[in-house]
Every structure is written in C-alpha cells, then in structure tokens.
Amino acid sequence: MIKVTRSAVIDAPIERVWAVLRDFNSHTDWHPIIAESAIENGEPSDQVGCVRDFTLKDGNHIREQLLALSDEDHVSTYCILDATLPMQRYVATVQLKRVTDGNRTFWHWQSTFDPPRGREREFAELVGKGVYEAGFEGLRTYLRHSRAEAAPAPRRAARGAIRCNAIVIDRHGGADELRLREIDVAPPGPGEARLRQTAIGVNYIDVYVRTGLYPLLSPPGVPGMEAAGEVIDVGEGVTGILPGDRVAYACPPVGAYAQYRTLKAEQVVVLPVSIGDETAAALMLKGMSAEYLVRRVYRVQRGDFVLVHSAAGGVGLLLCQWAKHLGATVIGTVSTEAKARAARAAGCDHPIVTTQDDFVARTREITGGRGANAVYDGVGKDTLAGSLEVLATPGHLVSYGQSSGSPEPPPLTVLSAKSATFSRPVLFHYTADPAVLREIAGNVFDLVARGVVRVVIGQRYPLAEAARAHRELEARQTIGASILLP
Amino acid sequence: MIKVYTSSVIDAPADAVWAQIRDFNGLPKWTPFVAESRIEGGQPADKVGCVRNFRLKDGGVIREQLLTLSDYDFQCSYSILESPMGVENYVATLKLTPVTDGNRTFAEWSAEFDCAPEREQALAQQIGQGVFQAAFNSLKQFVR
Secondary structure (H helix, E strand, O other), X not given: OEEEEEEEEEOOOHHHHHHHXXXXXXXXXXXXXXXXXXXXXXXXXXXXXXXXEEEEOOOOEEEEEEEXXXXXXXXXXXXXXXXXXXXXXXXXXXXXXXXXXXXXXXXXXXXXXXXXXXXXHHHHHHHHHHHHHHHXXXXXXXXXXXXXXXXXXXXXXXXXXXXXXXXXXXXXXXXXXOEEEEEEEOOOOOOEEEEEEEEEEEOHHHHHHHHOXXXXXXXXXXXXXXXXXXXXXXXXXXXXXXXXXXXXXEOOOXXXXXXXXXXXXXXXXXXXXXXXXXXXXXXXXXXXXXHHHHHHHOXXXXXXXXXXXXXXXXXXXXXXXXXXXXXXXXXXXXXXXXXXXXXXXXXOOEEEEOOOOOHHHHHHHHOOOOOEEEXXXXXXXXXHHHHHHOEEEEEEEEEOOOOOOOOOOOOHHHHHOOOOEEEOOOHHHHHOOHHHHHHHHHHHHHHHHOOXXXXXXXXXXXXXXXXXXXXXXXXXXXXXXXXXXX | OEEXXXXXXXXXXXXXXXXXXXXXXXXXXXXXXXXXXXXXXXXXXXXXXXXXXXXXXXXXXXXXXXXXXXXXXXXXXXXXXXXXXXXXXXXXXXXXXXXXXOOEEEEEEEEEEEOOHHHHHHHHHHHHHHHHHHHHHHHHHHOO
C-alpha cells in the first residue's frame, strides 16, 4: 500500500473552489487529462454513492464512486471501482481549508492504493504529478478563465450607476427586436439590491413579453424574469442578504437580460451551496412553477391520476418528476417519440404522443374510465376542451399557460357537470409574499439537492445571442432549459 | 464557547517552520509581542504538561500549559492557566501542513474559549488578528 499526498494553495475563496470540486462530475471542465465523464444512472453528481464513468485523454477508462461529501468540512472521498490501470484499493480524499490570510484556499489531496509490485515509484509519480499536480494547475486555469469571463470590472457611470450590456427591445415584435445595448444600472435604493448576474434563464413568458401578448414591458425596456448572480451592494433597510452572497430571483418586473440588475431585495433568494448559478437560473421560475402547481393550486395526493400537457417541456418535465414523487400516476402529452422518452425518464408513466394517439381516449383508458384527478394545461386553446373532457368527478383543471393561444373559458354548466374546479393561477401572485417565496424556493432547492427533481440545461447562449435563443425556443428546437451567459 | 480560526501560508518548508514552533519556550524569538519566557520547574520545553510563563511587551503575564505535541503531525495544543485577557476554558491548537506545491507551509491556529458575551467579538478579533495573524506575520519574516 502506498500513500500519495499533494497540496497547493489556490488563489480563490474556499466557497468558489468548493463549488467546483463538490461536483463529482466537474472534472471534465477543469482537469486537463479527462476526456469525457458521466454520472451513471442520471444520479445527481453530489449524491454520495454516485458513480462517475470517465475516460482519460490517453484512452484509459475509470469508474469511481463518491463515498463521502461534506459541505461543512469541505471534504470529498471517493474510490476506484474499475480501471484499465492496475491500481487496487484506491481511496482518495480531497480536503479544502480556508486560508484566512488573503482569503485563499488550501487544497489537500491524498490517496492510498496498491500498485503492481515493483512499480510503486512509477505509480506514485503518475498519481501525484499526472493527476493531482496537473489538477491543481487545471483548476487554477479554469478559475482564471471563468472569473475573467464572469466578472469584468464594472464600468462606473454617473451617480454610482454601473454601465453594462443588456438586451433591449424598442418595440414589441419578433426575435430580431432583441438587441444588445449599453444601459446604466442604478445603485440600490432603499429595500433594493444590485446583482452582478452570472446566468439568466430564458422562458416562454419572455416571448410573450417580447411580442406584447403579456403587458409586462412598455418599450423601450429589458425583458427577462429570472437570473442568478452575486450581490454587489444593497440599499438601506435590507436584511437577510449581504454583498458577496450568491443569489437568484424569478419575479416581475422584467429586466433580467443584463449583466447587472438592481431589484427589490425581498424577491432575492440566497442559494445553498448545492445549487449552482446556472442551475438556479434554469430552475427558479420553472421549479417554483412546478412547486406551486402540485403543492398549492392543487395538492397532488398519493394514488391520483395526473395529466400533464407538454410533459417534455421545461415546466412539464418538472411537473412529471414532482407529481411522481408525490405518489401520483402521471400521464403526459408530447409531440414526438423523442419527447416521450424524455418525459418517461422524468417519471411520466404514460406518455401519449398526440400526433399518433388521441389523449382524451388514451387518458380514459389509462384511468379505467375514471378520468384524471388533476389536469395541468399550459397549452390552452388546443387542449382545454379535451382537458375538461378527461377530468374525473370531482376534478381540478389547472390552466397555467397558453402556448397555443388563449382558450375560451369553460362554461359553468360544463364545470358543474363534474363538480369541477377550474384555476387560472399566476406564480407571481403566490411569490409576492416574501415568506411564501422563500418557502417555495426552499422546497425546490431541497428536492434538487435530494435528486428528486433535476433540471437539464440543453442550451447556453452568450447574452448577445438572446435573439437566437428566442428563435430556437419558438421553433421548438430546444431540449430542456435555455440560459444566457452575460 | 466561541471559536477563532486563523490560517496562513508561510514561505518555508514545514520542518523548518516546525523547528521554531515546537519550542514551547520560543515565543520571544518569533512573536512580536512577547518580551521574555521561561518554563516553570526547569522542565524540558517539549514535555507535555510543562508550563510556560511569559511576559508580554505591554507588561501582562500569561501562564500556558502544553497539552499535546506531535512531531509527526506538526501539531501542538495548549491551554491558558492564567492571563489578563479574561478568558476561560481557553484551548488553542497550532498545526502545520506541508504545501507540496512550492514546498511551503500551511499554518492553522485555532482557539476555543469562554468569555463574557459582550466581549466575544472584540476578543475574537484581538486573538485572531492581533495575536495569531500578527505572530504568523512575524514568523514569515523570521524563517525566511
């Protein structure tokens, strides 16, 4: 058994280094010898027990299992399960410690293992230099890079404002109206916070805002409802958040498509270490939508039949995962076989491909004629009548969007025929109360941390390419969430 | 019970830094605030249980007892028996870890103690920065 130890000082705060290293699958981003890596069975990459399956650039193939992870102590321990390299009983521990003198990070990396007899020195060198020392340098380069990209020094404008890039629309219309322009972001007034944004969520509501269907923006203005980033300053009377906190928000008014943003501090939520900036930007609006739909508007119960329209869409996938977690049998409508697979992977028991099957007939069949206890309908015009038809007695039809156009409201006689409840809820009415907002966001973060719900980021665009992001979203070419990187 | 933690990087190999720190009677050599020190009862300065009795440059006298000393781990701990600082149950640990990248030393100095609640913040600042960090700064110069 040999022991290999290497240690280094990284010129970044421990929170920054740990945010990278705690992710067991992040090594493809920063370690120069890793070719590709995936976590098996789609488990979260910070779940103890998860296995990363990766290949090195030299062609070797390794499977490693995460044995322990402590956010409090900044320790991660893992072992090799299989490797094309002859190393037995390999167990390694990464430990970070805060260097209070200069706010840097001490990184200690140690392992024990059995190399082939007579080749101890060769393997000690291979691991110590080739893996650990190369890793230190790789992470330094990665952090320098991401810092240079994410944090250009703010340009100061008059009266404490910061001049930065933003996407502005001068009139309602098509995606071409989204143009990059400089704006001044005012310092935070009483009750406000100013953020340096690191990731911005793109949602279908942004399209409605751009076209003018939703009267949330009077041009000229900056669209966008959600983002994550770092607090740079707060105004008078703000409690609970401090400069340097990692935060996210999803709320009106619009204005998220920008490098910097000043907004009401009470709408800003501090992110736990388990939620990365990109995940938060992709998740706040869609995750909180799923939460309030299945836990507040209609409380999904064990044994329910739940029908989710657009089950492979951003909110749809989360609704499937959450409703399944609550014990429902989930039926979902999708437009293609590929989307049916995505919905099934998210826990949808019965995906219905609507180009091949009639969802009304199929839902009746699946529920044994009872109908669905709840229908989540974000499609609107094309589906609402069918949704009412497949509702159980008594059932709850939740109309939370209208991607196909505004539906006719259901006549009371149709509702009374089934003692049906009809809701047309809006998330922001629920999250307007900061206490409720924190409760909803906390539930989302909790289920993400536990791996119950997952958000897949399918598309990343530079902020300047917001128009392309909208075009691809409207053309239904995207899979999972889209984010803009300022 | 409050905790103070101060850590730094010293630009010298860990065994060289440890050679200074392991001398429980060596504070006047490498700290900026100790005027003189002796070990009570003529005990060796690396014997667990020995007591150092030292006088600060501002005149205060402190008695501290060595609780543990490990040349293997580059770590020692001690408690305060008497001091003018108004702390109780004070136990501090000083630990060095080699930084293989650059052959330097990661030094950690932590303490736990009880005191009047209204003095916690000021004492934590005084001990963390005024004592531990100040001592690290002078150690950096001393071992260079």
